[in-house]
Amino acid sequence: MKTSWYKEPWAWLIFTLPAIAIVAGVATYIIANHEPDALVIGDYYKKGKAINLELGKIKQAQKLGIRFNLTLTDDSLVLSPTGIEKEFPLLNVNFHHATLAEKDFSLVLTADGNGDFRQALEQRVSGKWKITITPFENHWKIQDTLHLPRVETIEIVPDVTEAN
DSSP states (O other): OOOOGGGOHHHHHHHHHHHHHHHHHHHHHHHHHHSOOTTOOSOHHHHHHHHHHHHHHHHHHHHHTOOEEEEEOSSEEEEEEOSSOOOOSOEEEEEEESSOGGGOEEEEEOBOTTSOEEEEOSSOOOEEEEEEEEETTOSOOEEEEEEEOOSSOEEEOOOGGGOO
């Protein structure tokens, strides 16, 4: 007695395995292309050359003896210069979140009468952040990775191991 092919269990097993592979492949493709990773850099060679320039700026900050104390409360940021060179007309401070690019923000700070740089914050800063401090002339740079919030004052010093 001969049965129809669709009544045979082996036929369904043979058809089901490739069908599952096709569905899994399509699902993987959709997931991979739904939100591309924003952290990937397109031109690695140019980025590598730029890192060498950034190392020179960090070494310049070391040579000048530039240091800062950072105090961060829920609603304000205070940067106090503590190194050899303590007077800056303007500082650019960039906060880059470790994983969420939409949380990144930049501040342009001017010194108050005590020589400290103060800024009221519009958002609560918590999590892992990379902070970059540069002067207006952009001839030196300091970077540090911070886990925020912290209640104690954070000392930020130039360190070439913190470069991009």
